[in-house]
Amino acid sequence: MVSPNKQQLIACFIGSNLVSLGAGTPYLYSFYAPQLLSRCHIPISQSSTLSFAMTLGSSAMGFLVGLVIDKVGPQLSCFLGTLSTFVAYYILYYCYKNALSQLYLISFALVLVGYGSVCGFYAAVKCCATNFPKHRGTAAAMPVALYALAGMLYSSFCKWYFDGNILNVFQFLMLGCSLMIFVGCFTLKIYENEKLAPTNTIQCQENRSNDGGARALSGNQGKNRSSVYEALVQQPASSANILSSSSSTTSKSTEPILIKSDRSESAIWSKELVGSLAFWGWGKVRDSPLSTPRSSFSFDPQQPTALLPSVEHNTFNVAGSANSGSIHIGGQEGNSLLEVQQQQTELNGNANHISVVTSPKTIQEVHDHSSTRDLPLFQILKSSKFICYYIILATLHGIGQMYIYSVGFIVATQLASHPDYNLNQESIQSLQVSIIALSSFLGRLCAGPLSDMLVKKFRAQRKWCIFLACMLTAWTSIYITHDNSMVHVDVGGSGMGTPEFVSRVSISSVLFGLAFGFTFGTYPATFADAFGTKGFSTIWGLATTGGLFTVKIFSSLFANDLDYNARLGANPDPGNGATNDVCRIGGGCYAHTFRITCIASFSAGLLTLIMIWTKFRIRLAKLRRFRERHSSV
Template identity: 35%
Template sequence: MENNIESLKNIKNIQCLLGSVLIALGSGTVYCYSYYNSQLLEKCNIPVDQISQLSLSLSIGSALLGLVVGPMIDNWGCNVMSYLGGLETFLGYYLILFNYKKGPDGSTTFICLALTMIGMGSICGFYSCIKCVTYNFPKSRGFAGSIPVSCYALSSLVFSTLFKCTVKDDIEKVFQIFMTSCSLMILIGGYMIFMRDYELLNMQSDDSLGNTQINKFDKPSVPASVSNINVTKPVAIKNKSKRNESFSNKLQGSLAFWGAGKIRETPESVIDNIKIPLLENTKNTCFNDLTGKDRRESNQSIVIPTSNSSPLLMQNRSASQKNVGKSDLIGNEDVEDFDLNNSNHESISPINETVHVKPTKTQLIQHSSTRGLSLYSTLTSFKFISYYLVLAVLQGIGQTYIYSVGFLVPLIFAGEDLSTVDATPASVQSIQVSLIAICSFMGRLLSGPVSDWLVLRKAQRKWNIIVASFLLCLGSYIISHFHSQTLAGKIHYLSTCSCILAFGFGIVFGTYPAIMVDAFGTELFSSLWGIVTTGGLVTVKIFSKLLSIDLDKDNCEALGNKCVLRTFSTTYCLALIGLATTGCMIFIKYQKRKERISKYHYSHLY
């Protein structure tokens, strides 16, 4: 079952991936804002000083409200939030269509509210499908996550191409299509996605394994009264002999002895603490890793673990536990229920055996010390803060270029006689938008499988971020330093920059979801993803402010692309800092992993 759990031959897996694609395509229409914004401003007669409020409203809905949407997904579930996203998308486009039909009488306030609802509806569905695919495909998170992430970026290109071939400049029909198709896609996709119940699968696997093992034993059958017992608390086997002298009075009754306050096992603690006085509880009922002969020879009482044990402990003990049947308890008159609260701790002795519980080498490599922490502990950890800052810088660089490419195109046409050239600023801008959409899609799609390949090679996914930082650094340098005497050469350089920056930007968002899940787990993924993407709001605002100052220069047209030298020199330096920071994080992770593996080999020698 475990080998085929992620197979694409499984109809449920295909259903989940198709549902995520539908949601991503329906949610990605937030990037189609530039397709209809000029007509909306003109038809509704919106003042120039209020134009910035529209884009700000969309940014608030699609980014800042992620702080609210993330915890809602973690608490309410992915399906419910997808339905909410579809409803918000429908209402948002309906309000825009209603005000667009009213023309100058339309309300700017309602339009801003509608854009906020569209942005929030977008992330409600998108964050939900990302969480589902990364949770359902733990061994190929990069590939699974890259599918909806890439479709989210491709959505604007798909719809803009569709509109150019069908409705063309009829913006009213554009809003009608958005209102019906996008909301339906998110709703249908929300019905198709799901989160796999691993606990149920493990129980079914254990039941199947237990039945197989019982059939293999040549022993009397187990009475139904015993086989149906649901053991939910520790069982103590009384010892009629004297307590072991080695049972330390100092250890007895201590919090560490009983496991109180312990959050989870780590590979380091398992290796360093080979002798385990008292095993923790386990989720599935199991028995002590001792044969019947060992129990007869032992003069100590034994505590049998039952529920909520560390998965790491039980996974490494599973091989020997499979050979112990339930019939081992038959006829033992000393078995009784043990109440930890009412016990004076005198009837229980620690296991005197040396239990070698070691994680596998793969577990050591994939271990993360920040999984399972509380939200506050995660947000204040050095790892999360580093991820937040790096993503804020890289996201800000990519989005600033995407938003500002329309201002860069006129700079390369400055001083040119438009009557003597074939290209026009509008056509070049359209080409840049298409190149950005395609390259961003390719970056998001390819980065997922590549990051999975890196993990299989025992490397880190963060190498993708190194490549993305380098590309954003290279693109920032070229955009402000290229020089050409011909218009064709300038267009070529600009197109090259669009491809490089968009591809690097796509790699960032195609890799980061899997990195976050690997580092912090899936339980708080939506909350953390909603928080970590808010950093881009600040950096985009800063970079856009620098760009506006550059474009206000009196000799901007004469300078051409040199006019934005200061803005993209700043992004160039910050991309280098992001590259260096990621490199340091890779080195720190490598050193810790190396230390764990050395402990692993040392523990095998002794």
Template identity: 30%
Template sequence: MNSGSVGTSHQHHNSHVFRRCLALFMSIFVGLASGTPYLYGIYSPQLVKRVQLTASDSATISLAINIGTGVGGFLGGILIDHKGPQFCIFLGSIFIFLGYMGLYQVYRHAYSSLFVICFCAMVMGFGSIASYFATLKASQTNFPAHRGSAGVFPVSSYGLAASLFSLVTAKFFESDTGGLLRFLSLCCGTTVFIGSWFVKIFVDDHPVDEEAETQPLLSSSSEANTEDAETAADMKLSYSDNASIAGSISFWGIGDRTPRSSSSSLSPDLVPTVNGLREENASATPKRPAFSNRNNSFASAWIIVWDLLTNRQFLAHFSLVALFTGSAQTYIFSIGFIVAAQVTYSEYSDLNAPQVQALQVAILSIASFSGRLTSGILSDFLYKKLHIQRLWIIIVNTAILAVGLFITSVNNGNIHLISLTSALIGGSFGLTFGTYPAIIADFFGTRTFSTTWGLICMGPLLVLYILNKFFGIIYDANTDPDTGICYKGNGCYKGAIEACFSLCFIIVVINILLIYIHRKRQ
């Protein structure tokens, strides 16, 4: 390339700097407006009471939200890859507006239809997660050399959204659940809609540095330590596959842990093969942007899903995440009912349930955010410096979760202990979800990472529904039929929390088995 063309490309690149920074700045507000699904714990008791449903029905509504964010997130990711982040943020704004506006109308008219409420909750969940994933895609693609740093902005804002809106609730909508739902519809829907005009991918005319794009995938695959030549074959990807996968995994810090030139983590018989594939990939890489000419195959995706579902190690990880997340989210989504029962039973008659509910949601949000923020540094330190498997972090997190659940089951009237359990459970939840993507990459490599992780995230749906339903049945059985209030403190839900506590022992057993398998592979 001559100097004139280099100068032109450099000027064209610089012309996008302001718009990229503006897109990153606006992604913060889109992330904030998209991170409201966990607010359900604040308004759920008031909503189900207004429409004359039960705590058991509330479990079904929380499942609908998780279907929207879980299954919807998997499908939304495919839509983002095909239509781009700007379109998906625009679509997400419509879904968020319609979802919350539907819930507001249901509350306003006391329309007792569980199906309609669940549909609105699912629409809201899908709009939220689609908008959030789209900001991640745009942030990482616009800043290919700083994907981790760029991704921090939307992730941080998404994680802190529940804290921000819980404070807004306590300040302005303390006893006005209908007003809160209307505010969320207008504020969040409008904010995401405005963001859709700014958050987009800006394409450069000059070629992207192939070394920077392919390095994360190759080094990460080296780290995976798989035991046969299939690992080396997984590295032999087209450039478009490399760019797509590298973009999806780089946010988690996977791919920059091992120097590219090092093959020491591979078995000796694979080193020549891997080095040859690296040279072949470097020479065959076409000169085009990383985000162009995608070649996604739906047929291949379903084959990968089937292979994963018939893999015993994957099923072990699937079960572990499902049980851990289901247990933690049972507390998170039921915190409104837990607070209501404890405030009613407490000797402090001046306590205000909505304010305490908002406080607990804020604590859960901040603790989860802190756990996610520290997970990467902690897991890398243990794995790279101390040579300890990341799965040991999950065992520690399970112990923290168990302590939080145990305190919840025995606490009777102590409001301060609720704050402690929210911090423990929220922190363990965030730390686990911040660590586990790297664990999946260690076990299964990075070629199918997006599909594998998306499938893992769908696991908690059934467990969460069963546990939440069980929570609702116990709560309803102990509720006064005349007042609709449970006056028994922890007796309102103790059996359900004890069930979650018992699952922690199963989680530890599965975890130890996976540690043994991973050590045997190495």
């Protein structure tokens, strides 16, 4: 990692937005899905299989994308996304052109669509969330929002320019979107600001004197001994190598020593550990002799050096004997770890100094502290916090994606239920895709700054945005199932109006899009705060695997509802030679599905409230202990 300049950050930000725009093709699926199934003679009951295939690529394989980004970098991920997107839409183009009824081949293409999409999208979000830490929610909101807006832009452009020619649509997606993702191969990089901060840097200055020329710390020595030790105990044991030059009592120059706090011996996101057992949290990491937590330094008597401060001198001349395991402190040999602890206690002046050192130093740090940040991956996955987040995201993800994939069939059902209206099905489908994309864009765009404002200005939790998404989803699930009448809304008194069922579906698309946008606009920043940014892509990829199951469940419910009502005589004889393969009872065709989604989203909202209340109580307890500890000093 290198320190960036302003131009590099701007290029990375623009490139992230362009990549996200090119990666947003999954939201166009409902634009061409009915025509694709009709052309390739695939029954509507198999529509859930195609939805599942795309979710398989974007959710289950998203975990692999996260590993690639965290281990290798976003540029390789963008290249894989480019290749996958090109191959995917070429297969769809070929199948549509030749009317191939190959369900598994089309499903494979949709897997590649989903995989190529998240390759670019995850890389863009990772760069924005990492390179702009002070405005994480706002910076990540832009690529997240454009990812959702892509569906509206593509559907509007394809409807206007190609006039419903799906074959040309596939050609455009194959070339145009692949090139936009390919831009990320040159612009997306992970940068890191390296600054010599007081908590991360130790300024060692040599002061030669007549009695031995011992090295002393600059400034007030008594205060600096304690502050330096506080900095040291939070560093990994391997950092002792950085200070190895301090073991001699003389030096010829004064130079700053940078000790970086973003790596530790048990840090799961170290590039050396990715792919090993330690990355997953299995295996034992040696504790320090004082049983300090993993966020502190580790101690091993077999190592040639140990990171322990000298008490006899103002130096860090510390060495451990590999043969005897004894410890030399300031030139003296200690016979037991108890003596070491006593020396350290005298240095700090507090018998419980370890807990004080590793605890937050300010009220803001207490407020922002997360007990699951930078833990080993396996510990994160089994934590109750991650499990709750996983369930909530899976529920909202499944409902939102089901509606996005199925809105084309909802439009077809409504048009078949109201034959008196001579409306163009492709135009209404394009309208719904545009509405969903625009609403999701606005939801994602607003969720980032809103969640930042909740945290910074009101000291509230980002999870309130997630709760809002749950309630919107629950209410919309009830609204869309209402019986649709034959009335129409007169526009401007011209006598030309919009049928009520089109208005109802459009309003539902707005609300579902907003809820979906709020969910995915809030979750990235929430995960970065809760679990850290070093392994953000890996954790995010794992978190989205829940959608793999819920999208399949809800899509199957929807498809079975339509098929059940169409086959068991729920629809009357259409006459005029029309077929009986489409349900014709309006909202009743899918009422059962949306009753279930209402219950599921309401349950997710209740779980979110429980998490908010639990976090609130824990935070109050930490603030109380912090004030009591500092008031007694």
